[in-house]
Amino acid sequence: MAGRNWNKERATKRIDAKIDGLPLKAIEIKEYVRDTDLSNLANTVAYRVNGVHLYADILNVKDMLAVTDIEGETCHKRTLRFLNLHYRAVHRIIGRVDAILVDFHNQRLHSVVAKPYDNEAKRVHRAVATAQLIIEVLAQTGEDADHPAAKVRVGIDTGKALAVNNGRRGHREPLFLGEPANYAAKRAGGGTATGIYLTNKARKAIGLSEVKDVDTTPLTTAEIQASQKEAKLEVTAAEIVKEWQEDLKNNPISAFEFSGHTPPYSTLDIETLSAKNSRRQDACTVYGDLDGFTKYVGNNIATDAGAKHVVRALHVLRAELDAVLHEDFKGVKVRFIGDCVHGLLVEGTAQTTDVEETISNMTLCSGGMRSSFDLALTRLKANGTDATSLGLAIGFDFGPMNITRLGMKGELIRCSVSRGVLAAEKEQSRCAGAETAIGANAYAKASEPVRTIFGSGRKRSGLNYDSAVEEMSAKGDKAAKAAKALSASSLLQPASAAAQPYRFPDRAAGPAKTDGFA
Amino acid sequence: MKLILPAALVETLKQELRRAGSREIGGVMVGEYLCDQTFRLADISVQTSGGSRAHFERDLEHSTSFLKESFARTGHDYSRFNYLGEWHSHPSFAAMPSGQDVATMREIVEDPKVGVHFAVLLIVRLVRRSDLELSATVFRPHATPINAEMELEVFQQSQKESLFQRLIDLFR
Numbered sequence: 298m299a300g301r302n303w304n305k306e307r308a309t310k311r312i313d314a315k316i317d318g319l320p321l322k323a324i325e326i327k328e329y330v331r332d333t334d335l336s337n338l339a340n341t342v343a344y345r346v347n348g349v350h351l352y353a354d355i356l357n358v359k360d361m362l363a364v365t366d367i368e369g370e371t372c373h374k375r376t377l378r379f380l381n382l383h384y385r386a387v388h389r390i391i392g393r394v395d396a397i398l399v400d401f402h403n404q405r406l407h408s409v410v411a412k413p414y415d416n417e418a419k420r421v422h423r424a425v426a427t428a429q430l431i432i433e434v435l436a437q438t439g440e441d442a443d444h445p446a447a448k449v450r451v452g453i454d455t456g457k458a459l460a461v462n463n464g465r466r467g468h469r470e471p472l473f474l475g476e477p478a479n480y481a482a483k484r485a486g487g488g489t490a491t492g493i494y495l496t497n498k499a500r501k502a503i504g505l506s507e508v509k510d511v512d513t514t515p516l517t518t519a520e521i522q523a524s525q526k527e528a529k530l531e532v533t534a535a536e537i538v539k540e541w542q543e544d545l546k547n548n549p550i551s552a553f554e555f556s557g558h559t560p561p562y563s564t565l566d567i568e569t570l571s572a573k574n575s576r577r578q579d580a581c582t583v584y585g586d587l588d589g590f591t592k593y594v595g596n597n598i599a600t601d602a603g604a605k606h607v608v609r610a611l612h613v614l615r616a617e618l619d620a621v622l623h624e625d626f627k628g629v630k631v632r633f634i635g636d637c638v639h640g641l642l643v644e645g646t647a648q649t650t651d652v653e654e655t656i657s658n659m660t661l662c663s664g665g666m667r668s669s670f671d672l673a674l675t676r677l678k679a680n681g682t683d684a685t686s687l688g689l690a691i692g693f694d695f696g697p698m699n700i701t702r703l704g705m706k707g708e709l710i711r712c713s714v715s716r717g718v719l720a721a722e723k724e725q726s727r728c729a730g731a732e733t734a735i736g737a738n739a740y741a742k743a744s745e746p747v748r749t750i751f752g753s754g755r756k757r758s759g760l761n762y763d764s765a766v767e768e769m770s771a772k773g774d775k776a777a778k779a780a781k782a783l784s785a786s787s788l789l790q791p792a793s794a795a796a797q798p799y800r801f802p803d804r805a806a807g808p809a810k811t812d813g814f815a
Numbered sequence: 816m817k818l819i820l821p822a823a824l825v826e827t828l829k830q831e832l833r834r835a836g837s838r839e840i841g842g843v844m845v846g847e848y849l850c851d852q853t854f855r856l857a858d859i860s861v862q863t864s865g866g867s868r869a870h871f872e873r874d875l876e877h878s879t880s881f882l883k884e885s886f887a888r889t890g891h892d893y894s895r896f897n898y899l900g901e902w903h904s905h906p907s908f909a910a911m912p913s914g915q916d917v918a919t920m921r922e923i924v925e926d927p928k929v930g931v932h933f934a935v936l937l938i939v940r941l942v943r944r945s946d947l948e949l950s951a952t953v954f955r956p957h958a959t960p961i962n963a964e965m966e967l968e969v970f971q972q973s974q975k976e977s978l979f980q981r982l983i984d985l986f987r
Binding site: 559560561627644645646648649651652779782783798799800801802803804805806807808809810811812813814815 | 816839841843846848851852854869870871872873874875878879882886891893894895896897898901903909911912913914915916917918919922923926928929930931932933952953957959960961962
């Protein structure tokens with residue numbers, strides 16, 4: 298057993314250090330004005346941005362992943378190449394229409410139209426025209442039956458959001474917090490039909506009537522054409538496709554090559570990965586999402602004092618969730634997605650995953666995340682930032698996982714996409730702010746103690762570290778017993794740091810029973 | 816951690832693997848502690864029974880008797896010569912630990928009756944009848960297994976194969 302554990306004293310020290318590093322007086326809230334550069338924000342600066350948020354979901358990624366019975370290498374290679382082809386095309390579009398590329402997260406693109414600065418209707422028209430351009434281009438950027446054209450659903454909302462640093466090495470991309478980002482994402486994820494879906498706020502901004510169900514009412518062809526006429530984009534789908542083809546010819550996408558990473562994932566440097574140097578093995582994947590954060594931003598964005606608390610709470614909470622995953626349980630953060638952390642965790646060897654231990658440690662890790670989250674809220678409140686309205690929704694699953702970087706040369710984006718990743722995201726989304734859910738695959742392969750604590754509904758409320766480790770170890774879970782043994786011996790560091798040296802004992806050693814190998 | 820493999824023992828392994836064919840064989844290993852984190856494989860027991868195409872059961876009696884003799888030969892100097900771990904062959908699969916191998920090794924290092932701080936699992940496979948593919952994984956209680964660094968000890972003059980043996984190998 299790897300003996301990972303969570304420790305309150307260790308977590309308190311980390312959280313206090315993070316809070317101390319973000320004193321309210323050092324945080325600046327600024328208004329976004331003409332040609333403000335959002336690409337390299339400091340952790341202590343946030344901009345209020347009045348903009349239109351566009352989320353584009355590639356709907357047929359699920360089909361790509363489900364095309365074979367077994368989720369083997371071929372299935373992952375096809376999906377990653379499919380995404381890579383379309384990422385390149387979308388990257389080119391966003392650059393040509395002068396929008397802000399916020400993020401690609403697997404099948405989902407987030408972009409913001411902030412220009413023209415003084416005209417919301419024109420911004421919405423521009424976002425609609427851009428969405429239509431994405432749909433038309435991605436209908437042509439497939440290669441063959443294995444890498445088809447993308448089926449796209451776009452969600453659009455407008456309003457004020459807070460742009461903060463997303464804190465990634467190399468290039469610090471902005472992260473937009475608040476209602477428009479959230480509502481646009483919900484419209485994009487609100488169904489399985491293609492098309493462009495506007496919130497009623499965005500519809501009203503361009504003079505369209507409100508609709509009863511925004512998720513089932515796409516813009517009509519005439520409405521899209523009207524926006525295209527207003528926006529007068531400087532580029533056409535044919536031009537983008539031509540440029541994309543030339544780029545692909547000059548910079549072909551390498552074939553994807555996979556190898557297993559020797560656990561733990563905490564030693565994996567994702568920034569060195571590329572198509573030819575990708576990782577793949579059975580592992581757990583987790584989504585930890587701050588529940589109620591959009592409302593918290595909405596309630597606090599109007600005043601500088603309120604917005605400062607938002608910035609501080611976000612950075613402290615996200616950093617601590619990452620620390621539990623990375624430092625305490627030796628996993629790796631794939632990325633922050635807004636107010637959510639997406640990570641991976643594995644135990645065993647590069648060739649053979651220890652399935653039960655991986656799932657048990659993931660369960661303990663989810664408990665550690667919740668304990669740290671609760672602790673961070675208490676420490677934040679003691680330091681003047683009340684974020685107690687927030688919750689933490691956690692979902693995880695087990696299965697074949699990949700991790701690589703995709704996109705344009707020099708601007709590669711982290712990607713880990715699999716059936717398990719989509720399942721973990723779905724599990725998280727069915728959780729309220731005090732709940733943790735385990736995916737069906739992880740549940741089926743978990744130890745009996747793990748299955749027992751989640752129950753047949755595969756969901757558990759209030760599962761913090763202490764309850765996870767006590768309940769699991771009482772029922773004989775090996776990983777929990779190892780974690781408990783560590784705590785009992787007052788070891789504050791993970792066992793790997795305090796292991797016995799490589800020495801023989803000064804007495805005869807040898808096997809105590811007949812043992813089986815395979 | 817570094818494990819030095821004497822060429823003579825590597826040859827012994829090859830011969831036993833050839834004899835065993837498609838059956839798994841294995842045994843226990845005695846190691847010699849050389850210096851910080853470096854060990855030399857001193858001796859191995861070879862148990863040719865108890866194996867099938869995809870499974871090997873290491874017998875307690877056989878290995879205990881082998882270890883007793885080995886400890887007697889090395890003067891019961893346990894801090895220098897002691898039980899190093901387990902070995903077995905994978906004639907039909909890659910020389911990598913299976914899920915059961917990992918689970919068994921974890922039981923061994925975490926069993927107080929075994930009394931070790933660590934144990935090495937050596938997995939061997941004969942490729943093209945003369946090349947040895949192998950992996951050595953180090954297990955410690957409550958820790959993730961790691962790969963051991965391996966070094967082949969160069970032949971001593973006295974250990975050179977006979978001309979006859981080398982001629983046979985040429986035609987293999």
